Amino acid sequence: xxxxxxxxxxxxxxxxxxxxxxxxxxxxxxxxxxxxxxGKSTTMRMIxxxxxxxxxxxxxxxxxxxxxxxxxxxxxxxxxxxxxHGGRSAxxxxxxxxxxxxxxARRVDEVLGVVGLQEVARKRSKGFSLGMxxxxxxxxxxxxxxxxxxxxxxxxxxxxxxxxxxRNLMKALAAEGRTVFVSSHLMSEMALTADHLIVIGRGQLLxxxxxxxxxxxxxxxFARVRTPDTEPQLREKLTSALTEAGGHVLPEQDGALxxxxxxxxxxxxxxxDADVRLWELSPHQASLEEAYMRMTQGAVDYRSTIDQKSGxxxxxxxxxxxxxxxxxxxxxxxxxPPSPQEGGQPFAMPQGQPGPYGAGQPPAGPYGAPGAGQxxxxxxxxxxxxxxxxxxPAPxxxxxxADLTKPEDAR
Amino acid sequence: MSTPQPPMPQAxxxxxxxxxxxxxxxxxxxxxxxxxxxxGHAISSEWTKIRSVRSTVWTLGVFLLLVVGIGLLVxxxxxxxxxxESLSGQNPLSFGVFGLLLGSMCIITLGVLTTASEYGTGMxxxxxxxxxxxxxxxxxxxxxxxxxxxxxxxxxxxxVAVADVAMLKGARSPSGGEWLKGTFGISLYIALLGLLxxxxxxxxxxxxxxxxxxxxxVLAPLVIALFMFSSALEKVxxxxxxxxxxxxxxxxxxxxxxxxxxxxxxxxxIALGVTAxxxxxxxxxxxxxxx
Numbered sequence: 001x002x003x004x005x006x007x008x009x010x011x012x013x014x015x016x017x018x019x020x021x022x023x024x025x026x027x028x029x030x031x032x033x034x035x036x037x038x039g040k041s042t043t044m045r046m047i048x049x050x051x052x053x054x055x056x057x058x059x060x061x062x063x064x065x066x067x068x069x070x071x072x073x074x075x076x077x078x079x080x081x082x083x084x085h086g087g088r089s090a091x092x093x094x095x096x097x098x099x100x101x102x103x104x105a106r107r108v109d110e111v112l113g114v115v116g117l118q119e120v121a122r123k124r125s126k127g128f129s130l131g132m133x134x135x136x137x138x139x140x141x142x143x144x145x146x147x148x149x150x151x152x153x154x155x156x157x158x159x160x161x162x163x164x165x166x167r168n169l170m171k172a173l174a175a176e177g178r179t180v181f182v183s184s185h186l187m188s189e190m191a192l193t194a195d196h197l198i199v200i201g202r203g204q205l206l207x208x209x210x211x212x213x214x215x216x217x218x219x220x221x222f223a224r225v226r227t228p229d230t231e232p233q234l235r236e237k238l239t240s241a242l243t244e245a246g247g248h249v250l251p252e253q254d255g256a257l258x259x260x261x262x263x264x265x266x267x268x269x270x271x272x273d274a275d276v277r278l279w280e281l282s283p284h285q286a287s288l289e290e291a292y293m294r295m296t297q298g299a300v301d302y303r304s305t306i307d308q309k310s311g312x313x314x315x316x317x318x319x320x321x322x323x324x325x326x327x328x329x330x331x332x333x334x335x336x337p338p339s340p341q342e343g344g345q346p347f348a349m350p351q352g353q354p355g356p357y358g359a360g361q362p363p364a365g366p367y368g369a370p371g372a373g374q375x376x377x378x379x380x381x382x383x384x385x386x387x388x389x390x391x392x393p394a395p396x397x398x399x400x401x402a403d404l405t406k407p408e409d410a411r
Numbered sequence: 412m413s414t415p416q417p418p419m420p421q422a423x424x425x426x427x428x429x430x431x432x433x434x435x436x437x438x439x440x441x442x443x444x445x446x447x448x449x450x451g452h453a454i455s456s457e458w459t460k461i462r463s464v465r466s467t468v469w470t471l472g473v474f475l476l477l478v479v480g481i482g483l484l485v486x487x488x489x490x491x492x493x494x495x496e497s498l499s500g501q502n503p504l505s506f507g508v509f510g511l512l513l514g515s516m517c518i519i520t521l522g523v524l525t526t527a528s529e530y531g532t533g534m535x536x537x538x539x540x541x542x543x544x545x546x547x548x549x550x551x552x553x554x555x556x557x558x559x560x561x562x563x564x565x566x567x568x569x570x571v572a573v574a575d576v577a578m579l580k581g582a583r584s585p586s587g588g589e590w591l592k593g594t595f596g597i598s599l600y601i602a603l604l605g606l607l608x609x610x611x612x613x614x615x616x617x618x619x620x621x622x623x624x625x626x627x628x629v630l631a632p633l634v635i636a637l638f639m640f641s642s643a644l645e646k647v648x649x650x651x652x653x654x655x656x657x658x659x660x661x662x663x664x665x666x667x668x669x670x671x672x673x674x675x676x677x678x679x680x681i682a683l684g685v686t687a688x689x690x691x692x693x694x695x696x697x698x699x700x701x702x
Contacts, residue, residue, distance in 0.1 A: 001436060027437040048540050051701040066543040073445045077540050083533035085464060092463035100456035100541045102446035140537060145441035177437035 001026055001179060002047060002148060006056030009042050009203075016042045017203040019056070024181045024198070026147070029174045031194030031211070032183040033292060035300045039203040040183045041079070044152050047181075048077055060148055072101035076141035077150040081133035081157070086126030090117055090136050093125060094143060101144055111139040130157025138166070148179040155189055167193050187289035199292070201299025211288065218291035223264055225271070226256045226280035234276045241274040242267065256280065453542060453551035461555055466524050471563050474517035478564075481510030482571030490578045498581035504593035505664035506579070507571040512657055514567075515601055516626060518560050522608030523621040525556050530616040536702055545697045549613060553690070556609050561602035569594050589664075596679060597663040603682040604629075604656070610689040614696055629656045654681075 002024040009017040017039040024030045034040050045051040047058050049065030060068060060075055068074055084093055094108040112121050115135040120128070125136060134157055141149055151170075155163045170193050174180045184190050190197070190211075197214050199207040207214055227235045239249045239257065247262035259267060264283055271278050286294075461467050485506045489498070526549075529535040542548050572594050576584065585593065608625045615621040632655040639648040652658060653672025659681070662673050673681060 025436055026439070045536075045701070049543050050536055050539055068543070070445050070448055071543050072541040073441065073443075075540075079536055079540070080533055083536045085460075085528060085532045085534045087464040087466065088460070089463065092459060096456045096459040096463070097537065097541045099459055100448070100452055100538070102448045102452050103443065107443065145443050147439045147441070177439040 001062075002058065002060050002181060003062075004043070004047070004056070004058040007043065007046060007053050007058050008055040009039070009046060009051060010054045015203055017046070017053075017200075020200065020203070020205055021056075022198050022205060022208050024179055025196075026179040027174055027177050028195040029170045029180045029182060029193050030196045030198060031190045032181060032198050032200075033185075033187075033190065033296075034183075034200040034206075035296050035302070037301045038201050038296075038299060040200065041152055042203075043200070044077070044079060044150055044181075044183065047150060048075070048079070050079075070101060072097070072146070073103075073144040074146050075148045075150065076144055076146040077152075078134070078137040078141045078154055079150070079152050081130065081137040084125050084133065084136060087124055089122050090125050090128075090139075091121040093136065094139060097140055097143055103144055107143060107145075111142050114142060115139040131159055131162055134158055135162070138169075146178070149173055149181065151180070151182045153184055154182060155184065155186060163189065187287065187292055191288035199295060201296050202301065204299075206295055206299065214295075215286060215288055215291045218286075218295045221260070221283070221285050223259045223262070223267055224252075224256050224280060224282050224284055225259055225267060225278060228277055228279055229255055237274055238271055238276045241270050241276075245270050448542070450547055450551060453547050454554055456542075457548075457551045457555040461525065461559060464528075466528070467521060467559075470517045470521040470524070471559075474514045474521075474563065475567050477517065478507070478510040478514040478567040479570055481513065482507045482567075483574055485509055486571070486575045486578045490580075493579070493581050498579060499583065501579075501582045502585055502589060502593070502664050503575040503579040503582040504572050504585055504589065505661070506575050507568060507593070508660055508664065510571065511564075511568065511597065511601065512660060514564075515604055515629065515656075518564065518601055518605035519608040519625045519629070520622055521560070522556060522605035523612035523618055523625065525552055525609050525612065527612035527616060527618040527621050531618055539702045545702075546694050549690075549694060549697055552613075553606055553609060557602050557606050560605040561598055564601045565594065565598035568598050592663050592676070596676060597660065600660070600663065600678055600682055603679070603686050607682070607686045607689055610686065610693040613693045614689070633657055 004023075005021050007017055007020040008015070020039075020043060032040055032043075042051060043058075046053050047060065047065065049071075057064060063069075065071055065075065088096075091108060091112065094111065095105060097103075098105060098108050109118070109121075112118050115138050117132065117135055117139065120132065125133065128136065134154060138151070138154060141151065154170075155166050158166060167189065170180050170182060174195070182190075182194065194211055196210050197207060198205070199214070207218075209217070225238070227238055235255070235257070239251075242249050242257075242259060242262065245262060245266070247267070248260045250258040250260075252258055262270075264281060268278070268281060271281075489506060529538060538548060539545060572590070576582075604625075608621065611624055612618065612621040615624065632651040636648045636651040636655065639645075639651070649671060659673055659678035662675070662678050665674070
């Protein structure tokens with residue numbers, strides 16, 4: 001059990017982590033998510049006693065890390081796969097760690113077997129690929145057969161087989177009753193591996209809830225309805241009928257309608273009553289990735305922009321069409337489609353419902369749950385890029401609705 | 412490479428009963444016995460570390476080459492060119508100092524690398540996670556490095572000393588005290604110089620920076636003293652010269668008390684004092700700073 005209370009870390013006047021409180025319980029894989037620079041690694045270093053918190057504290061099994069009796073036998077960590085002296089062989093590296101915590105040398109060969117590095121055990125780790133380095137780091141974390149495991153980006157650089165292995169390893173470790181705390185940027189991986197999520201942005205807690213709760217709280221499930229293309233008046237008719245019934249209708253670029261606020265059978269009934277034939281009526285649920293993007297959108301520090309190559313471009317010959325931008329590139333709100341409604345109700349966090357671990361205070365702050373009646377700051381379609389490109393000859397990308405065709409493919 | 416089978420079959424029989432009481436959560440207890448760790452564990456770990464990297468082999472190899480090679484070369488040259496009376500009254504051990512002065516750079520480098528390379532590679536985070544007692548890690552590093560540096564220096568200095576005495580027939584035979592100072596004493600001094608480098612490496616956390624500082628410490632006072640022409644600075648110049656490390660090294664071979672500056676075993680006490688202060692500073696910084 002890892003427990004952080006009011007954890008704060010400042011470097012000079014930059015606050016890396018601010019007032020972070022959470023619990024990581026045993027027997028489950030807890031995912032630790034956040035954009036680059038949101039304070040994930042700093043938090044992990046503080047858990048391991050490498051960095052001293054400016055305020056607050058974090059304990060493992062009730063003790064601060066440095067006070068744990070034989071800490072490496074209770075906590076294993078993969079912080080950085082490159083935190084290894086490259087001139088030392090894999091086996092010597094693990095051996096010196098084993099000796100430091102009084103683990104029999106036999107165990108070194110065991111973990112080398114577990115991670116599949118026996119054949120290169122006597123090679124210097126300088127020549128290891130990123131994936132082999134990760135395996136060595138995982139071996140070091142498993143060395144003490146600890147009860148609490150921390151992994152920072154464990155699947156970085158692993159091959160598909162290695163990713164599958166890590167996924168099963170995490171689950172197996174948690175099933176044995178251990179505490180497993182994993183940070184990752186691979187949402188698809190997290191959706192498969194983690195049971196519980198802790199999401200931070202700019203050093204503050206954004207969410208602490210189970211994966212399913214997280215997805216349903218942070219994404220807009222919607223129904224897509226398509227009326228016959230040949231009869232546009234049917235579409236108008238259905239739109240007004242659905243709006244009358246309390247649904248929110250948003251036209252998509254290709255003529256389909258995106259509907260929220262009404263269950264599928266009800267939409268079918270309304271269409272039937274309005275005498276409108278349907279070509280498509282399908283449910284769409286957002287992926288973890290989409291839900292994550294929506295939640296952390298306001299907390300992203302390092303955002304990519306379009307590579308404009310301004311001043312480097314040849315003047316276009318007269319009459320030539322500038323190339324269309326590739327959809328998605330440099331469009332920060334690509335993953336987060338504009339809300340189908342203004343109220344933001346589907347994005348609200350579950351109110352008044354205590355979290356499964358008791359620490360379920362709804363995350364506060366600018367990124368937290370919008371209060372009732374308060375519009376969700378992310379519900380409005382964001383304007384294009386923050387720094388509007390002045391130079392590009394390209395026509396403005398097809399406006400917001402064009403983006404709507406994409407998100408559900410991201411699953 | 413690996414297969415997606417359940418990992419760690421040896422951990423398949425965890426003791427579920429042990430920690431299950433009192434906690435609402437499941438718990439895992441390792442079948443591997445937990446021992447209470449102490450400095451001995453850290454020392455064996457550091458010993459594994461120091462002998463499993465090539466920089467140790469390289470720096471100590473070059474050290475041996477310089478000390479023994481130059482020592483024997485100087486002895487051979489002096490023996491070939493000596494006149495009848497030219498060496499009379501000279502301490503034959505003193506011809507080992509040239510090689511040792513150059514060789515000390517290798518010991519300095521190894522000392523710095525023992526600590527600073529862990530910061531350069533990030534290994535320090537792994538080490539400090541495996542042993543949260545930071546002072547214990549530094550103490551183990553100091554002990555292991557000092558033992559290695561002293562042993563290697565003493566062996567090579569002894570070899571050169573024996574060769575010097577055998578080859579330079581014209582010189583007087585050194586007394587027991589001179590033997591002790593010229594072999595054991597100077598080895599102690601060189602090893603302490605290396606230990607100081609190790610501590611500077613821990614304070615600076617950067618290999619190149621720490622090596623530069625240590626080489627500056629060895630050479631700068633002598634070089635600065637050379638350029639102090641003004642008679643007003645005569646005292647400063649003399650002090651810089653007396654306490655420069657090359658001059659302190661030569662103090663191990665002379666018996667005269669007439670000279671100014673450190674004599675007898677003074678250099679060892681000076682080095683011991685400086686190293687102790689550096690050790691205290693390094694430990695304090697290690698506790699205070701983030702890894």
